[in-house]
Amino acid sequence: MNSEFTVAVHGLVLLAQRPDRMATSDMLACSVNTHSARVRRVMGWLKKSGMIATKEGIGGGYVLMGDPEEITLAHVYRILAMGSVVPSWKSGGADPDCVVSTHMEDVMSEVFRDTEMQMMTHLDRVTIADLLDQVKKAADGSNTKSR
């Protein structure tokens, strides 16, 4: 699971929170705590998927297009992070006389693939709206605490 997924989810939650569902890349970058160029890159992928729309020029920004209660983390993951839990490093292949060496790469590839699929079943159950709720609860908790 990569940081681009994190940026995207954070960005979508911020858009969902905004009254007009809109924010500029600078605003998003400030909330996320990263550079706006990075935000633009990530949000560009989401735009391509139709999850958000963009308005260029004066008064522009990114606009959430879907219903936060219907946007799942699995959907975001598929766009930005698919395969990211799989290590890039592979074992085996060095010893042609050892069947384990010869075949473990393929066997592990399947393990990783199936594991990622299972992981998606959780992400399929969590929506952007859920996360916004959690943010609000945490914020209410913070406010209560400071009283």
Add this chain to the structure above:
Amino acid sequence: MNSEFTVAVHGLVLLAQRPDRMATSDMLACSVNTHSARVRRVMGWLKKSGMIATKEGIGGGYVLMGDPEEITLAHVYRILAMGSVVPSWKSGGADPDCVVSTHMEDVMSEVFRDTEMQMMTHLDRVTIADLLDQVKKAADGSNTKSR
């Protein structure tokens, strides 16, 4: 999921395949295609968990202690890779006036934790023996092919 998990699983499958359930770090390193010092480091963790035993000196090596049919990938994951699917990079925290910025780190931490738990349910169903079977099947497939 990190490469140490991969090294460990590969090593365990090789031990399970061996008639005496034993192999030296050099042998393992050759099969895995890495340096023996790295193998020793990883196997050291498995030894601490009781999954394997070691014999030092002449005629030494690593010995599989459990039943391959009862060693799950989840067990290996817990020892070596716990938390490895979580990005080290965190978003938010830069804008104290933005509740999303302030709380998203904690919210995402919980998402990652729950996602990893769900992932473990798959790893709990796969054993070292399963993987060895797959290696054997793949090897049989290869042999058939070359006829």
Add this chain to the structure above:
DNA sequence: CTAACTGTTACTTGTATAATTACAGATAAG
């Protein structure tokens, strides 16, 4: 025209990880 935005590429910097070296300790065999 200028300013405010998105979009994109390329470069720089930082971080994490894999490879490797070096050596100590344990054990068996001669």
Add this chain to the structure above:
DNA sequence: CTTATCTGTAATTATACAAGTAACAGTTAG
């Protein structure tokens, strides 16, 4: 006793990848 073969461990080096950032082009409104 010495030597060889193993495990165990720390440190250093090399490599890969990812995050940060600069730079600029294109789009749009005033």
